[in-house]
Amino acid sequence: MRADVLLGLQWGDEGKGKIVDVLTSKYDIIARFQGGPNAGHTLEFDGIKHVLHTIPSGIFHKGSVNIIGNGVVIDPVIFEKEIIAIDNLDVEMSELLISKKAHLILPTHKLLDAASEKSKGKNKIGSTLKGIGPTYMDKTGRNGLRVGDISSDNFKEKYEKLKKKHIQILNFYDFEYELDDMESKWFESLDTLMRFPHIESEHFIHKSIKQGKKILAEGAQGTLLDIDFGSYPFVTSSNTITAGACTGLGIAPNQIGEVIGIFKAYCTRVGSGPFPSELFDEIGERLGRIGNEFGATTGRPRRCGWIDLPALKYAININGVTQLNMMKADVLSGLDTIKVCTHYMLNDNKIDYLPFEDNEKLTPVYTELKGWEKDLMHISSLDEAPQEVHDYITYLEKELETPISIVSVGPDRKQTFFR
Numbered sequence: 331m332r333a334d335v336l337l338g339l340q341w342g343d344e345g346k347g348k349i350v351d352v353l354t355s356k357y358d359i360i361a362r363f364q365g366g367p368n369a370g371h372t373l374e375f376d377g378i379k380h381v382l383h384t385i386p387s388g389i390f391h392k393g394s395v396n397i398i399g400n401g402v403v404i405d406p407v408i409f410e411k412e413i414i415a416i417d418n419l420d421v422e423m424s425e426l427l428i429s430k431k432a433h434l435i436l437p438t439h440k441l442l443d444a445a446s447e448k449s450k451g452k453n454k455i456g457s458t459l460k461g462i463g464p465t466y467m468d469k470t471g472r473n474g475l476r477v478g479d480i481s482s483d484n485f486k487e488k489y490e491k492l493k494k495k496h497i498q499i500l501n502f503y504d505f506e507y508e509l510d511d512m513e514s515k516w517f518e519s520l521d522t523l524m525r526f527p528h529i530e531s532e533h534f535i536h537k538s539i540k541q542g543k544k545i546l547a548e549g550a551q552g553t554l555l556d557i558d559f560g561s562y563p564f565v566t567s568s569n570t571i572t573a574g575a576c577t578g579l580g581i582a583p584n585q586i587g588e589v590i591g592i593f594k595a596y597c598t599r600v601g602s603g604p605f606p607s608e609l610f611d612e613i614g615e616r617l618g619r620i621g622n623e624f625g626a627t628t629g630r631p632r633r634c635g636w637i638d639l640p641a642l643k644y645a646i647n648i649n650g651v652t653q654l655n656m657m658k659a660d661v662l663s664g665l666d667t668i669k670v671c672t673h674y675m676l677n678d679n680k681i682d683y684l685p686f687e688d689n690e691k692l693t694p695v696y697t698e699l700k701g702w703e704k705d706l707m708h709i710s711s712l713d714e715a716p717q718e719v720h721d722y723i724t725y726l727e728k729e730l731e732t733p734i735s736i737v738s739v740g741p742d743r744k745q746t747f748f749r
């Protein structure tokens with residue numbers, strides 16, 4: 331048995347949470363492999379809308395096992411809030427296991443994130459201010475604290491040592507802060523983190539694979555936010571790609587099965603950085619309004635634009651995508667014409683890839699497809715969709731050389747069609 335991977339192919343918020351929730355009944359284990367509370371994964375079912383940040387999106391399926399893997403970074407305060415929010419729902423939560431090797435986001439990591447962003451001024455990354463960058467910096471710098479450290483006798487000592495280092499760095503910045511309250515809340519919230527089994531998740535996963543259990547690795551962010559392959563420096567600090575599932579869970583490359591790539595029928599981005607097919611007109615505004623494009627974590631409006639094929643092809647290649655899921659097709663209803671970016675112009679040259687330099691200077695080259703009027707949110711099968719929807723799907727499959735196995739036409743579990 332192999333582990334499947336599900337991840338975003340654009341700049342995040344493609345609808346990963348929804349699809350993981352829909353697919354969980356086919357799997358025994360759902361495991362997050364990277365990122366942290368910068369993620370906001372939205373699920374909707376039975377009239378409940380719920381946003382998860384650290385907890386895998388299989389949590390609402392009793393009988394499944396959910397794992398927060400070693401590649402994830404955890405803020406215990408946000409984790410506690412997530413647990414309380416789930417406890418408040420009238421839904422049974424499935425089992426949740428946490429890797430001892432997952433790194434902890436300290437209050438001072440959040441302060442460092444904020445101080446760094448402030449110092450960058452208009453060149454800021456537009457981070458979610460959750461402390462993601464500084465925590466991964468401490469991980470690679472070999473200074474980090476991990477979940478397994480909480481139970482050690484000298485945890486407080488290790489914490490103080492790292493905090494002291496952070497305060498020295500904070501002193502370099504022109505940045506005022508109040509730490510005491512954040513710190514006491516952080517220590518209180520560790521009790522909630524301790525309520526769940528802390529395990530060596532790689533062993534658990536290896537054993538499960540041998541036993542023939544079905545595993546789905548759930549990505550956060552998107553390929554174009556990957557630390558190596560995204561639009562650096564406007565990226566997150568982890569590997570959001572299939573390879574990240576190997577390092578973030580301890581799954582060997584030859585144990586990866588299907589790679590499910592999620593994309594929106596158009597494109598969005600939240601935070602700074604290049605976005606060649608971004609729209610600044612009334613169509614962009616319309617996509618944002620009808621698509622309700624506001625960040626699930628920060629509430630910031632998402633920038634909107636047309637679908638970008640060179641960027642998607644790049645993401646498909648980097649991840650080894652074997653099947654695609656197209657989300658939010660319903661949002662395109664009511665447009666006369668749908669544009670698709672097929673190339674870019676760079677200094678009078680037509681190119682079909684994202685170049686190292688000058689991503690800000692790329693001008694998109696579009697092809698046009700006929701739009702459709704019909705509202706897709708209420709159809710009960712794809713057969714009820716207008717021909718133009720089928721033409722759009724067929725065109726994308728041909729260009730992307732990958733089958734589209736799911737089309738989503740609304741936020742609810744039920745608004746999902748398998749092809």
Ligand code: GDP
Nearest residue numbers: 343344345346347370371372658738739740741
């Ligand atoms: P994730 O981070 O990839 O899990 O995606 P987010 O949850 O941040 O953003 C996706 C948003 O689109 C959420 O508000 C979802 O409820 C919503 N959504 C997902 N699929 C669809 C769809 O097919 N149509 C519409 N209209 N909304 C969708």
Ligand code: IMO
Nearest residue numbers: 342343368369370456457458550551566600601
């Ligand atoms: P999900 O999992 C969309 C963006 C931020 C910023 C950049 C760096 O919900 O798809 P960070 O806080 O990671 O240092 O921010 O990455 N970003 C996301 N954008 N969806 C996400 O997650 C994101 N997580 C981070 O807006 O531009």
Ligand code: MG
Nearest residue numbers: 343370371626
């Ligand atoms: Mg999101």
